[in-house]
Amino acid sequence: MSRLIKQGRIIEDNWQAPDADASVTGSHQILDLEQWLALEDKAGRAVMLEPGQAPAPLFDHLGDIPLVAVNFPVFTDGRGFSYGRELRERGFSGELRACGHFIRDQMTYLHRCGFDAFQMAEESGLEEAVASLADFSEHYQAAIDQPLPLFRRRH
Amino acid sequence: MYVYDEYDQTIVDQRVAQFRDQTDRFLAGKLTEGEFLPLRLQNGLYMQRLAPMLRIAVPYGLLNSTQLRKLAEITRVFDKGYAHISTRQNVQLNWPRLEEVPDILAQLATVQMHAIQTSGNCIRNTTTDQYAGVATDELEDPRPYCEIIRQWSTLHPEFAFLPRKFKIAVCGSRQDRAAIHAHDIGVELVANASGVVGCKILAGGGLGRTPVIGSVICDWLEKKHLLTYLEAILRVYNQNGRRDNKYKARIKILVKAMGVDAFREAVEQEWDQLRDGPTTLTDEEIERARSFFTEPAYRELDADSVKERLDAASASDPIFGNWVRRNTVDHRVAGYRIVNLSLKATGYAPGDITDEQLELVADLADEYSFGEIRSTHQQNLVLADVQADDLYALWQRLQKAGLATPNHGYLTDMICCPGGDYCSLANAKSIPVAEAIQCRFNDLDYLYDLGPIELNISGCMNACGHHHIGHIGILGVDKKGEEFYQVCLGGSQSKDASIGKILGPSFSQQDMPDVIDKILATYLDLRTEEELFLDTYRRVGIEPFKERVYVKAD
Numbered sequence: 001m002s003r004l005i006k007q008g009r010i011i012e013d014n015w016q017a018p019d020a021d022a023s024v025t026g027s028h029q030i031l032d033l034e035q036w037l038a039l040e041d042k043a044g045r046a047v048m049l050e051p052g053q054a055p056a057p058l059f060d061h062l063g064d065i066p067l068v069a070v071n072f073p074v075f076t077d078g079r080g081f082s083y084g085r086e087l088r089e090r091g092f093s094g095e096l097r098a099c100g101h102f103i104r105d106q107m108t109y110l111h112r113c114g115f116d117a118f119q120m121a122e123e124s125g126l127e128e129a130v131a132s133l134a135d136f137s138e139h140y141q142a143a144i145d146q147p148l149p150l151f152r153r154r155h
Numbered sequence: 156m157y158v159y160d161e162y163d164q165t166i167v168d169q170r171v172a173q174f175r176d177q178t179d180r181f182l183a184g185k186l187t188e189g190e191f192l193p194l195r196l197q198n199g200l201y202m203q204r205l206a207p208m209l210r211i212a213v214p215y216g217l218l219n220s221t222q223l224r225k226l227a228e229i230t231r232v233f234d235k236g237y238a239h240i241s242t243r244q245n246v247q248l249n250w251p252r253l254e255e256v257p258d259i260l261a262q263l264a265t266v267q268m269h270a271i272q273t274s275g276n277c278i279r280n281t282t283t284d285q286y287a288g289v290a291t292d293e294l295e296d297p298r299p300y301c302e303i304i305r306q307w308s309t310l311h312p313e314f315a316f317l318p319r320k321f322k323i324a325v326c327g328s329r330q331d332r333a334a335i336h337a338h339d340i341g342v343e344l345v346a347n348a349s350g351v352v353g354c355k356i357l358a359g360g361g362l363g364r365t366p367v368i369g370s371v372i373c374d375w376l377e378k379k380h381l382l383t384y385l386e387a388i389l390r391v392y393n394q395n396g397r398r399d400n401k402y403k404a405r406i407k408i409l410v411k412a413m414g415v416d417a418f419r420e421a422v423e424q425e426w427d428q429l430r431d432g433p434t435t436l437t438d439e440e441i442e443r444a445r446s447f448f449t450e451p452a453y454r455e456l457d458a459d460s461v462k463e464r465l466d467a468a469s470a471s472d473p474i475f476g477n478w479v480r481r482n483t484v485d486h487r488v489a490g491y492r493i494v495n496l497s498l499k500a501t502g503y504a505p506g507d508i509t510d511e512q513l514e515l516v517a518d519l520a521d522e523y524s525f526g527e528i529r530s531t532h533q534q535n536l537v538l539a540d541v542q543a544d545d546l547y548a549l550w551q552r553l554q555k556a557g558l559a560t561p562n563h564g565y566l567t568d569m570i571c572c573p574g575g576d577y578c579s580l581a582n583a584k585s586i587p588v589a590e591a592i593q594c595r596f597n598d599l600d601y602l603y604d605l606g607p608i609e610l611n612i613s614g615c616m617n618a619c620g621h622h623h624i625g626h627i628g629i630l631g632v633d634k635k636g637e638e639f640y641q642v643c644l645g646g647s648q649s650k651d652a653s654i655g656k657i658l659g660p661s662f663s664q665q666d667m668p669d670v671i672d673k674i675l676a677t678y679l680d681l682r683t684e685e686e687l688f689l690d691t692y693r694r695v696g697i698e699p700f701k702e703r704v705y706v707k708a709d
Contacts, residue, residue: 076276138169140307154443
């Protein structure tokens with residue numbers, strides 16, 4: 001079982017990574033977008049988005065999805081930041097998980113974009129990575145973690 | 156100018172701490188070169204040919220004298236005693252040591268400065284008119300909106316890993332001195348039919364390998380929607396901009412590929428989601444931003460008698476009179492002039508300034524210009540609020556320091572990137588070409604006869620020297636390991652913006668002064684009485700220039 005950071009703590013993961021060949025029936029199997037789209041009953045089923053897979057097809061099912069994973073095959077591809085924020089802005093309240101090759105220095109931004117779980121390709125640095133979530137205590141912009149921009153909060 | 160409160164200071168201080176930790180981890184081998192790369196770039200740190208280069212942010216080109224003195228001290232303690240003004244109005248250090256960069260940033264933070272997002276694939280320093288607030292042709296001061304954009308774009312969580320760099324410029328005057336057509340987003344303050352000032356939004360302009368003039372995405376936008384609209388544009392770009400080829404990754408390529416109408420539609424669709432949300436600007440916020448850019452305590456002066464005295468001083472010292480005529484500009488307030496300090500003296504790299512010059516300018520700003528200084532995208536400095544009666548005393552001190560070359564706006568006031576002498580991206584050197592041209596054309600009467608000419612030099616395709624939008628543009632190219640220079644003509648950075656056209660095959664470095672000479676001679680032969688270089692070029696086209704330059708020797 002792999003470990004990940006969720007809501008600021010390191011926990012054991014009970015979800016299976018997507019696998020195009022895997023049976024899609026397992027209750028803790030994350031599906032790729034194609035598998036997920038093919039499902040008739042989407043209730044309780046988790047899905048992973050790759051870069052280039054904008055989240056629009058998920059918008060009508062947000063209440064049914066317990067987990068959306070967003071994969072970062074390379075950390076310099078920032079499309080997933082927008083995906084996360086768009087999902088949260090439209091009311092997604094399940095787990096939003098960043099997966100893959102993002103680096104800890106991006107976690108504070110990912111968190112601001114609505115990600116609450118971080119599954120890093122390299123698990124050895126998780127303890128140190130948690131600290132990165134606290135890199136900044138104040139922000140200018142509105143985002144998911146702080147829906148009011150600083151200019152509406154300054155005093 | 157804008158003054159940090161505890162929030163701004165906290166953010167900048169925490170960024171310094173974050174970067175210190177990142178640098179430590181890199182030096183300890185815990186971050187790979189590839190991982191550290193975007194992190195250091197987002198803090199303005201390049202690895203150059205000989206040493207790292209640190210680009211310090213000067214938001215919309217505004218500095219105070221305390222900041223200038225700090226910059227002087229930093230160049231002395233951490234560098235080689237000089238700095239360079241970039242074409243994004245920023246300040247560059249050419250010789251810092253990587254391990255000392257966090258200390259430099261900590262020093263900068265003590266004077267409300269930083270290097271955040273001066274590089275990397277993120278939203279860069281917002282630029283504007285160097286005459287903002289004092290220009291005679293201004294509809295509204297753009298700086299409050301620049302500051303609003305600065306805060307919104309600083310450490311924006313969604314847009315730190317864009318397909319490519321992203322540059323925004325704002326202009327609020329009739330003449331465009333901020334080159335908004337050559338930016339990823341250009342914002343122009345304009346009045347609508349009822350006279351209400353709002354924002355015209357352009358997108359998809361840019362230089363680099365594929366120069367494009369920006370397209371109008373929105374004719375008029377209520378000011379309160381500025382940030383949500385920008386956010387919508389960025390969101391469309393972040394998700395749809397190309398990431399497979401860095402030369403096709405700028406927003407200009409996306410706008411071209413989608414077509415302006417489809418791009419606008421996609422932006423409007425995103426905007427529907429964001430519009431009227433919490434990022435919508437409040438009247439209080441706009442007022443707060445404006446409150447930092449109020450008028451200094453101008454004296455009430457009698458314009459006529461001031462002019463009389465200045466004319467008399469100019470007449471009795473023609474060298475002074477010439478400098479006034481060439482390097483100072485009309486001010487909105489009677490009795491004041493805008494003063495351009497030329498960083499284009501022959502024999503010095505364009506845009507370079509020494510620690511002592513920095514300190515002198517700080518003193519002069521305190522004495523004569525309410526303690527403020529502006530940097531320009533033409534790589535000069537400006538004292539924006541000088542009483543005409545003080546010009547003589549100011550000029551004498553500038554002259555002694557080599558800061559009074561009376562060439563502002565003329566051929567030798569060229570824009571020039573650091574080029575192959577420093578930059579590891581460059582294909583060719585640019586500073587020696589600039590110097591050779593400055594040496595050849597150092598006769599001031601000849602320069603004035605030529606009239607205002609913008610000559611821009613870039614050492615490579617990345618076009619930091621804005622060669623595409625110079626009336627004469629020079630681009631360094633690499634041909635089988637040798638440095639050559641391509642010339643283009645007819646570019647313009649004004650509201651009638653245009654991209655220069657390539658003259659023909661490239662030239663060797665030693666031929667460049669002759670080539671420029673032939674281009675200028677063609678213009679002088681063909682011009683009508685009132686025509687500037689660009690007017691003549693637009694009337695006669697490129698052919699006569701081509702014929703003269705490439706004529707075969709008999």
